Amino acid sequence: MAKKLDKVDVVVVGTGWAGGVVAAELAKEGHNVLGLERGKDQKVEDFIGAKDELRYSVRGEMYQDLTKDTLTIRNTLDETAYPNRASNIAGGTDTGGTSAHFNGYVYRFFPYDFEIRSKTIEKYGKDRIPKSMTIQDWGITYDEIEPYYDKFEKTLGISGSSKDMPHGPERSDEYPNPPMRDTPTLNLFKKAARELELHPYHIPSANMSQKYENPDGETINACVYCSFCEGYGCDFDAKSSPINTVLKTAEKTGNYEIRNHAYVNRVLHDGERANGVLFTDTQTGEKYEQPADVVVLAAFVWSNTKIMLLSEVSEPYNPETGKGVIGKNYTGHYPNITYDYVYGFFNDKKFNSYAGAGTLGAAVEDYGPEQLDHSELDFLHGYKLTILQSGKRPISNNRVPEGTPSWGKEFKEKSLFYANRHIAMTHHDGVLPRDHNYLDLDPNYKDAFGDPVLRTTVKYTDQERNLIKHANQKAAELVEQMGADIIDVPVIDEETEYDGPAGGSHFAGGVIMGDDPETSAVNNYSQVWDMENLFVVGSSSFPHFGNANPSGTIGALAYRAVEGINEYIKNDGGLLVEPKEKNNA
Amino acid sequence: MADNKDKTTSKNSNVAQDPGRRKFIKNTGVAAGGVVGGTLLGGLIGNPFKSEEPELEKKEKAQPPTEARMFFTRYEDFVVLEQATERIYPKDDNGPGAIILGVPYFIDKQLAGPWGQNADDYRLGPFNESNPSSSMSRLTRKEIFLNGIRKMNALSQKQFDVSFNEAEEEQQIEILEYFEDDEVDMKGVSSSGFFDLLRGSVLEGAFSDPLYGGNRNMEGWKMKEFPGAVPSYADIIEEEEFIKMDPVSLTNYQQKT
Numbered sequence: 045m046a047k048k049l050d051k052v053d054v055v056v057v058g059t060g061w062a063g064g065v066v067a068a069e070l071a072k073e074g075h076n077v078l079g080l081e082r083g084k085d086q087k088v089e090d091f092i093g094a095k096d097e098l099r100y101s102v103r104g105e106m107y108q109d110l111t112k113d114t115l116t117i118r119n120t121l122d123e124t125a126y127p128n129r130a131s132n133i134a135g136g137t138d139t140g141g142t143s144a145h146f147n148g149y150v151y152r153f154f155p156y157d158f159e160i161r162s163k164t165i166e167k168y169g170k171d172r173i174p175k176s177m178t179i180q181d182w183g184i185t186y187d188e189i190e191p192y193y194d195k196f197e198k199t200l201g202i203s204g205s206s207k208d209m210p211h212g213p214e215r216s217d218e219y220p221n222p223p224m225r226d227t228p229t230l231n232l233f234k235k236a237a238r239e240l241e242l243h244p245y246h247i248p249s250a251n252m253s254q255k256y257e258n259p260d261g262e263t264i265n266a267c268v269y270c271s272f273c274e275g276y277g278c279d280f281d282a283k284s285s286p287i288n289t290v291l292k293t294a295e296k297t298g299n300y301e302i303r304n305h306a307y308v309n310r311v312l313h314d315g316e317r318a319n320g321v322l323f324t325d326t327q328t329g330e331k332y333e334q335p336a337d338v339v340v341l342a343a344f345v346w347s348n349t350k351i352m353l354l355s356e357v358s359e360p361y362n363p364e365t366g367k368g369v370i371g372k373n374y375t376g377h378y379p380n381i382t383y384d385y386v387y388g389f390f391n392d393k394k395f396n397s398y399a400g401a402g403t404l405g406a407a408v409e410d411y412g413p414e415q416l417d418h419s420e421l422d423f424l425h426g427y428k429l430t431i432l433q434s435g436k437r438p439i440s441n442n443r444v445p446e447g448t449p450s451w452g453k454e455f456k457e458k459s460l461f462y463a464n465r466h467i468a469m470t471h472h473d474g475v476l477p478r479d480h481n482y483l484d485l486d487p488n489y490k491d492a493f494g495d496p497v498l499r500t501t502v503k504y505t506d507q508e509r510n511l512i513k514h515a516n517q518k519a520a521e522l523v524e525q526m527g528a529d530i531i532d533v534p535v536i537d538e539e540t541e542y543d544g545p546a547g548g549s550h551f552a553g554g555v556i557m558g559d560d561p562e563t564s565a566v567n568n569y570s571q572v573w574d575m576e577n578l579f580v581v582g583s584s585s586f587p588h589f590g591n592a593n594p595s596g597t598i599g600a601l602a603y604r605a606v607e608g609i610n611e612y613i614k615n616d617g618g619l620l621v622e623p624k625e626k627n628n629a
Numbered sequence: 630m631a632d633n634k635d636k637t638t639s640k641n642s643n644v645a646q647d648p649g650r651r652k653f654i655k656n657t658g659v660a661a662g663g664v665v666g667g668t669l670l671g672g673l674i675g676n677p678f679k680s681e682e683p684e685l686e687k688k689e690k691a692q693p694p695t696e697a698r699m700f701f702t703r704y705e706d707f708v709v710l711e712q713a714t715e716r717i718y719p720k721d722d723n724g725p726g727a728i729i730l731g732v733p734y735f736i737d738k739q740l741a742g743p744w745g746q747n748a749d750d751y752r753l754g755p756f757n758e759s760n761p762s763s764s765m766s767r768l769t770r771k772e773i774f775l776n777g778i779r780k781m782n783a784l785s786q787k788q789f790d791v792s793f794n795e796a797e798e799e800q801q802i803e804i805l806e807y808f809e810d811d812e813v814d815m816k817g818v819s820s821s822g823f824f825d826l827l828r829g830s831v832l833e834g835a836f837s838d839p840l841y842g843g844n845r846n847m848e849g850w851k852m853k854e855f856p857g858a859v860p861s862y863a864d865i866i867e868e869e870e871f872i873k874m875d876p877v878s879l880t881n882y883q884q885k886t
Contacts, residue, residue, distance in 0.1 A: 093883035095858040098837035103744070114751040126757065130750040130764035228869050268861035394871035398855050399862035438836035438855040451717040451828050452802065460723050463853045464871060490753060
């Protein structure tokens with residue numbers, strides 16, 4: 045029997061950007077908010093002196109605790125999925141969530157993204173969209189979401205400059221901090237890009253170019269380029285994270301408290317309204333019922349979707365009929381194609397590659413969804429090309445030119461020689477949903493609480509392969525222009541296939557937003573169509589993945605959601621958006 | 630590429646510490662399966678080193694007390710591991726190989742700890758995969774290592790009629806290649822899965838912070854010109870020239886008082 049706890053105004057599941065923003069804004073309004081966090085308490089002091097590559101980025105200290113839950117992986121409906129047993133999946137586990145250890149990219153998606161179906165049809169006609177490609181409009185426009193992006197960027201103190209970003213998207217205000225510094229590597233990239241008539245810019249960054257006080261009065265230090273960012277909490281409190289911003293703001297009000305080691309298993313409801321959540325205290329094994337007037341799921345994509353499926357709120361997506369919503373439009377920056385870089389090796393140039401910051405980088409947007417003319421291309425959407433100087437760490441820095449053995453004398457010789465003489469060009473791709481890519485509950489594997497784990501079913505199509513091939517080709521041109529002596533381009537062919545989420549942290553869908561309850565689970569306030577006092581916030585609501593990292597859009601949608609939640613509480617109920625009558629597809 | 634290609638390693642200079650140790654093993658017949666009592670073995674270990682090679686005596690004295698085995702119970706297994714790691718990351722003109730870097734002891738400690746028993750992994754069944762990678766195996770990492778090391782030795786005996794640690798470098802490399810190419814039958818794990826695990830562990834041992842027992846004296850970092858736990862690069866981030874620094878380990882970085 046679960047023990048029933050005292051009711052709170054709002055229970056928020058998760059303490060990452062989504063949960064943190066929601067908690068801060070609700071607590072500021074005077075609501076009594078409880079945050080439930082599956083992992084341990086974590087604060088700035090935990091990160092001091094944590095420059096330990098083996099523990100953090102290699103063994104994934106801050107990543108998902110696989111002893112409690114994992115995912116299974118398969119490509120098609122007729123396959124039995126296998127579990128991810130030991131590979132790092134970078135969804136965060138402790139206070140601050142994934143955002144406690146992120147690199148610090150805070151991008152915006154483009155106007156095209158929010159109206160992707162309408163705009164694609166407008167530009168190329170309905171026939172251009174393959175039948176199985178379930179792209180749909182988000183139920184919100186870029187102009188509507190822009191103020192929330194702006195607010196989120198100011199909370200974090202994003203370092204950037206729109207001056208060099210002619211492709212936008214348009215902004216109502218400049219970034220709150222100047223961009224991070226230039227380095228020889230980035231300058232080389234920018235010079236080569238300009239020579240190719242591209243438009244390079246400094247990547248907007250949650251690493252601070254200078255000491256910053258955000259509008260809530262929280263201070264973040266200036267980044268010292270120490271290079272231990274992704275997979276690490278910041279040693280110097282110089283990267284914005286929920287811990288040093290929104291969670292702090294929420295706690296200061298006296299209206300917010302985090303309960304750690306609280307693994308949420310279900311939303312409790314009567315079919316009409318959510319009454320609270322059921323969670324397990326992982327340190328005692330005891331089950332608790334936490335009643336609340338409003339329930340907010342703001343966990344990672346997978347947890348949000350899993351809790352929705354287990355709780356039987358809204359209809360699960362059925363890939364055979366296309367009906368149902370929970371689990372639909374699962375997308376992500378699939379690691380084996382996204383992080384398979386184009387490498388350039390230099391014989392006579394040496395870089396201070398050990399120095400850097402998580403988002404110390406440059407990119408071009410010339411191949412973005414709004415820049416490319418798709419009438420001559422064999423894919424939709426687009427990508428950014430990016431060079432990053434995040435600081436190469438030695439266990440993982442053993443890149444050798446293709447054809448070199450991976451161990452032994454020659455390997456040692458070349459991996460040492462090129463350790464500070466190579467660069468990696470990456471691409472951030474738009475990833476579009478298919479009716480056969482989805483999330484559901486696995487029939488064979490259980491989590492630590494006896495519930496099914498989440499199953500991921502993804503099969504690549506020509507869309508993914510052709511986009512990546514195009515990106516790799518353009519990346520290789522840039523690397524060549526930069527003067528590399530050897531250029532390695534990954535082979536992408538029919539055998540290139542989804543092999544799970546290991547190594548990645550950008551995933552989306554499962555509880556997607558839209559303007560029609562037939563095709564979406566939540567409205568543009570992240571309010572569940574079928575249960576008005578339940579909100580599901582995070583990248584689970586993205587109907588597809590734009591060609592950028594997700595944090596900016598997660599934060600913007602969280603600010604949008606909490607505006608709605610406050611409104612909902614003030615109005616004493618009701619749907620915040622009228623559902624559209626007809627399916628926009 | 631020219632500057633890279635020309636740096637060939639002199640064969641004789643390879644693994645300076647090794648010939649002594651290997652010669653000693655040959656002389657006593659321990660690794661060949663001879664029965665040697667614990668006390669006798671213990672007594673033998675120090676002496677030949679001391680009498681034969683003053684260089685090694687110095688090195689031995691410098692050995693930290695952490696260089697004792699925590700997981701491997703049979704010395705004959707450990708010497709196979711030593712040789713396998715050295716073939717993967719050999720000593721050359723750039724600097725020490727796996728043995729001098731402390732990699733075998735690093736691996737030994739890792740296997741004795743939570744990583745060795747997959748304490749942080751998802752371990753519920755069913756385990757359906759045939760010929761799985763190490764991370765998909767029903768076996769724990771320490772079981773995989775022990776099975777793999779012994780298989781390596783057995784294969785060497787079968788193929789070359791000599792234990793792995795006594796085999797010629799080329800023979801050791803050949804055996805490792807069989808594993809890498811998945812040509813060896815292993816129970817519960819693919820041989821390439823074992824090899825990948827071994828290779829990954831060697832690199833981890835060579836380049837992790839010395840607190841784990843590898844990367845001795847930060848020699849791995851020095852070879853790679855990696856400065857370790859440096860608080861700030863703010864003053865050099867814009868520099869055009871490559872800047873070489875003396876590395877700093879967490880021992881000298883983390884708060885102590």
